[in-house]
Amino acid sequence: NAGVTQTPKFQVLKTGQSMTLQCAQDMNHEYMSWYRQDPGMGLRLIHYSVGAGITDQGEVPNGYNVSRSTTEDFPLRLLSAAPSQTSVYFCASSPRQGANVLTFGAGSRLTVL
Amino acid sequence: RKEVEQDPGPFNVPEGATVAFNCTYSNSASQSFFWYRQDCRKEPKLLMSVYSSGNEDGRFTAQLNRASQYISLLIRDSKLSDSATYLCVVNTYSSASKIIFGSGTRLSIRP
Numbered sequence: 001n002a003g004v005t006q007t008p009k010f011q012v013l014k015t016g017q018s019m020t021l022q023c024a025q026d027m028n029h030e031y032m033s034w035y036r037q038d039p040g041m042g043l044r045l046i047h048y049s050v051g052a053g054i055t056d057q058g059e060v061p062n063g064y065n066v067s068r069s070t071t072e073d074f075p076l077r078l079l080s081a082a083p084s085q086t087s088v089y090f091c092a093s094s095p096r097q098g099a100n101v102l103t104f105g106a107g108s109r110l111t112v113l
Numbered sequence: 114r115k116e117v118e119q120d121p122g123p124f125n126v127p128e129g130a131t132v133a134f135n136c137t138y139s140n141s142a143s144q145s146f147f148w149y150r151q152d153c154r155k156e157p158k159l160l161m162s163v164y165s166s167g168n169e170d171g172r173f174t175a176q177l178n179r180a181s182q183y184i185s186l187l188i189r190d191s192k193l194s195d196s197a198t199y200l201c202v203v204n205t206y207s208s209a210s211k212i213i214f215g216s217g218t219r220l221s222i223r224p
Contacts, residue, residue, distance in 0.1 A: 035214075040216055041216055042214045042216035042217060043200070043214040044214075045211075045212070090156055101147075101159050104157055105156060106155070106156050107155075
């Protein structure tokens with residue numbers, strides 16, 4: 001029972017490079033979301049999805065794209081990485097929007113030089 | 114003003130002590146409340162939900178005060194393994210469910 005799987009765990013990018021953080025869940029959860037966590041800032045919502053084919057912006061969406069072609073997968077794309085995007089990224093899912101408990105992936109630590 | 118505010122700590126207490134954290138929220142439409150625990154370099158995990166009537170899980174007690182818009186977490190007989198960051202989480206139902214995390218309170222238990 002894998003839960004929420006994020007890859008890669010660590011990544012170093014140069015400014016301007018693009019990359020995709022992968023997130024997959026095997027619990028048939030409808031709701032998936034991406035957060036970033038920075039020191040003193042808590043977790044901030046980047047994008048979320050309430051089901052396949054549906055995505056919406058969270059609190060800090062600029063510089064990130066998402067898509068949800070399947071229930072299982074919710075990749076986060078950085079189009080042109082900036083040092084301000086250095087952070088720890090967490091993917092989380094729940095059975096449906098409004099469900100109370102989020103299940104988190106182990107996190108992806110990204111450094112942009 | 115942040116929607117969910119917590120004292121960042123750190124709280125440094127001896128093993129066996131009782132420690133309490135508060136968390137305030139600004140949106141009176143908030144409907145669900147939780148405490149999550151996050152260990153260093155790990156993902157957050159649900160510690161407990163917070164109910165209007167208050168609830169207890171072993172050494173942990175959570176309470177909600179809707180009138181003053183705060184929730185609290187009390188840890189009794191603290192253990193070394195309680196050292197972690199405790200995140201206050203508020204779920205507000207409006208046009209879309211919005212889950213807001215506080216920035217966390219760091220707790221360190223010393224022997």
